[in-house]
Amino acid sequence: MTITPITTPNILKCYPTARTIPIKMIVPSGYDEVIFSDEALSFSKAMAEIEFRSKEERMHIVNITLAVRRGEYRIDSDKIADKILEGVLRQ
Numbered sequence: 001m002t003i004t005p006i007t008t009p010n011i012l013k014c015y016p017t018a019r020t021i022p023i024k025m026i027v028p029s030g031y032d033e034v035i036f037s038d039e040a041l042s043f044s045k046a047m048a049e050i051e052f053r054s055k056e057e058r059m060h061i062v063n064i065t066l067a068v069r070r071g072e073y074r075i076d077s078d079k080i081a082d083k084i085l086e087g088v089l090r091q
Contacts, residue, residue: 036044050058067073 050061053061064073
């Protein structure tokens with residue numbers, strides 16, 4: 001048995017009918033759309049506002065966030081009611 005080494009010219013002889021096929025660009029008829037929920041938009045806005053705060057304010061926010069996650073954050077309903085009333089009375 002004889003093994004003929006395959007070199008580049010021999011490879012080309014094996015495929016005499018080979019031809020290149022032009023690649024067509026497939027452009028979708030529609031377009032993709034991303035819709036953000038209201039929660040995501042408000043979260044993004046809040047995060048952007050946090051970036052402009054001082055280091056102490058950012059640390060305070062981080063501490064509150066961690067307390068909420070641990071279930072240790074307690075809400076003072078009297079303070080909230082007072083702030084609501086202040087806002088209503090200013091109008």
